[in-house]
Amino acid sequence: MTLITVFKFLIILMGTFIALEIMGFSGFFLKFLGSLGVAGVIAGVALKDLVSSIFSGMLVSVDKAFKIGDYVTIGGNSGTVQDIGLLTTKLITDDGKKVYIPNQVIxxxxxxxxxxxxQRRIIFDLEIPVGExxxxxxxAILNEIKSLQHVDRVDTSDxxxxxxxQxxxxxxxxxxxxxxxxFGKLKSEAIIRINSRLMKEGINLVTPTTINITNVDNPAENK
Incomplete structure (x- = not known):
């Protein structure tokens, strides 16, 4: 748009406003412009997330942080990437569910x-009583890990x-x-075998304790 075009537009706009002022419609015109401004603000707020997701989708495609077929964890959801769209990235979870994640979340x-x-590393916690x-x-735990199949760099196990x-x-x-x-299968096998090995050694893991609280009748009320 050239400077002359902008100047022509301003002249037309000014002429329109003067004509409306002469006819007594300037107040209505100003209210109309104001309503357009409010509508623009509302539309801007409503479209902010949409535009953000579209822009994020473009960045995902350009950055190539992951691709279709990769196994990823995004915002607490883990699964295989099925599709990368402009608005959402689609994952197939381990139990077969399809998860749609807004690209802005990424x-x-x-x-x-x-x-x-x-190369992945298994890390988990075990709890045993202080007296053990x-x-x-x-x-016992390290010996059991060494006997597991598919363990790499055994000497680095710890x-x-x-x-x-408490x-x-x-x-x-x-x-x-x-x-x-x-990963999941080997971790499960490791926990089961370590638990069995510790039991054979006479070492018991801590068992969660459930405490049930019941209401006791007030003796004064039963008199």
Whole structure:
């Protein structure tokens, strides 16, 4: 748009306003313009998230942080990427559900591309009573990890005492998996076998305790 065109538009707008003023419609015209301004603000607020998602979708495509077929975790949802659209990214979860995640969520919170990091590490906590022999428990756990299949870099496996609270030792177990191993299956197998091994060694894991609180009748009311 040239400067002459802008100047012509302003002259026409001014002429229109003068004509409406002469006819007595200037007040209505100003109210109409005001309503357009309010409508514009409302539309801007309503479309903000939409525009943000579209822009984020474009950035996802350009950045290539993940692609279709990758296994990712986004905003607490884990699954395989099925489609990357302008508005949403579609995941298929492990139980077969389809999750639609707004693209703006991807850039407003951390996300993880599991496929991009094929080497994975299993980390979980075990709790044993304070009275148990920690060194004996650590040795039993490490020996059981070494006997598992698909464990990589066995010498780097570790068991750390991370917390002592309310009569309980918290032991953190860490070990690496071979690339391509089933993470969930191996973690489950490790926990089951470690639990069995500790029981054979006479070391029991802490069992959660449920406390039921019941109302006791007031003796004064029963007299």
């Amino acid at each position: 850039f407003n919170s951390p996300f993880f591309n599991i496929t991009a990091s094929p 022999d920690i060194d004996k428990a650590k040795e 068991v750390l005492l991370t917390n002592v609270k 009569g309980v030792f918290t032991l953190q177990v860490k070990f690496w998996l071979e690339i391509g191993s089933d």
